[in-house]
Amino acid sequence: MAGLFEGKVVTVTGAGGAIGRAGALAFAAEGAMIALSDLNSQSVEETAHLVESQGGQVIAIAGDISLDADVQRFLDATVAKFGGIDCAFNNAGITHPDDHKWEESVFRRTLEINLISQMLCMKYQIPQMLKRGKGAICNTSSTQGLIGTMDPPLPAYTASKHAVIGLMKSTALEYANRNIRVNAICPGVTRSAMVDQVMAMSEAIRRRLENYAPMGRLCEPEEIAQGAVWLCSDKASFVTGHALVVDGGFVAQ
Numbered sequence: 367m368a369g370l371f372e373g374k375v376v377t378v379t380g381a382g383g384a385i386g387r388a389g390a391l392a393f394a395a396e397g398a399m400i401a402l403s404d405l406n407s408q409s410v411e412e413t414a415h416l417v418e419s420q421g422g423q424v425i426a427i428a429g430d431i432s433l434d435a436d437v438q439r440f441l442d443a444t445v446a447k448f449g450g451i452d453c454a455f456n457n458a459g460i461t462h463p464d465d466h467k468w469e470e471s472v473f474r475r476t477l478e479i480n481l482i483s484q485m486l487c488m489k490y491q492i493p494q495m496l497k498r499g500k501g502a503i504c505n506t507s508s509t510q511g512l513i514g515t516m517d518p519p520l521p522a523y524t525a526s527k528h529a530v531i532g533l534m535k536s537t538a539l540e541y542a543n544r545n546i547r548v549n550a551i552c553p554g555v556t557r558s559a560m561v562d563q564v565m566a567m568s569e570a571i572r573r574r575l576e577n578y579a580p581m582g583r584l585c586e587p588e589e590i591a592q593g594a595v596w597l598c599s600d601k602a603s604f605v606t607g608h609a610l611v612v613d614g615g616f617v618a619q
């Protein structure tokens with residue numbers, strides 16, 4: 367396959383989910399060798415089969431992305447299989463149920479999975495990119511990383527996604543003069559298991575989310591994937607420290 371990522375190694379977390387799977391397939395379509403991770407071993411294997419059926423080279427490792435040992439195991443396996451890491455789509459994440467949103471354990475777990483995981487991934491990815499002399503990272507935030515408007519309110523999720531952007535900017539500046547670009551993508555409401563979970567809270571919430579974007583529809587995971595592909599590609603060669611919004615106009619209101 368010829369494409370923007372020919373010969374490059376790209377890691378994708380949350381690769382069993384909607385956006386991660388679409389990301390894996392989009393990077394593979396551009397010629398990347400793909401390393402996939404997810405807590406859900408069955409869904410990450412399914413994504414790997416889809417990449418293979420598209421003719422891509424792939425490795426899939428199940429694990430908990432909030433645990434240092436699991437992240438290290440995933441990225442060590444990637445380097446052992448493909449010889450290094452060029453780009454990363456650090457995308458795994460969770461939201462939390464409305465009725466438990468002020469529980470300390472829920473708040474801590476949300477921060478561990480949505481934020482600490484990205485620190486752990488970058489801790490092991492960046493040394494590999496420095497060895498290559500170049501790298502690009504896209505971390506998944508959210509429109510909730512920029513604004514607090516959400517009905518029902520999601521305090522832990524919103525705090526975690528704001529922090530993702532702070533971590534991204536700090537890391538982008540630290541590595542700007544070493545040829546490693548770090549950006550974030552901020553999806554609006556995107557068709558996924560996560561959104562199904564929030565919509566299941568009530569019929570009113572479902573209707574509100576379906577009409578959340580001024581463009582009048584849900585975002586498709588493939589539309590987020592294309593943003594991640596662009597941010598990690600050489601077409602975005604002077605873009606770093608940027609939070610790219612893909613939300614059908616919601617944040618513009």
Ligand SMILES: NC(=O)c1ccc[n+]([C@@H]2O[C@H](COP(=O)([O-])OP(=O)(O)OC[C@H]3O[C@@H](n4cnc5c(N)ncnc54)[C@H](O)[C@@H]3O)[C@@H](O)[C@H]2O)c1
Nearest residue numbers: 380382383384385405430431458459508553555556558560
């Ligand atoms: N869907 C949306 O509307 C939306 C909007 C804004 C941001 N996002 C973000 O996009 C990212 C992807 O979400 P999605 O929409 O594809 O949802 P999804 O639920 O389909 O996928 C999330 C994936 O993350 C995995 N995961 C959860 N905890 C994990 C852990 N501890 N270790 C490893 N993997 C774990 C899940 O197994 C799942 O496959 C998330 O960071 C989410 O916060 C989604």
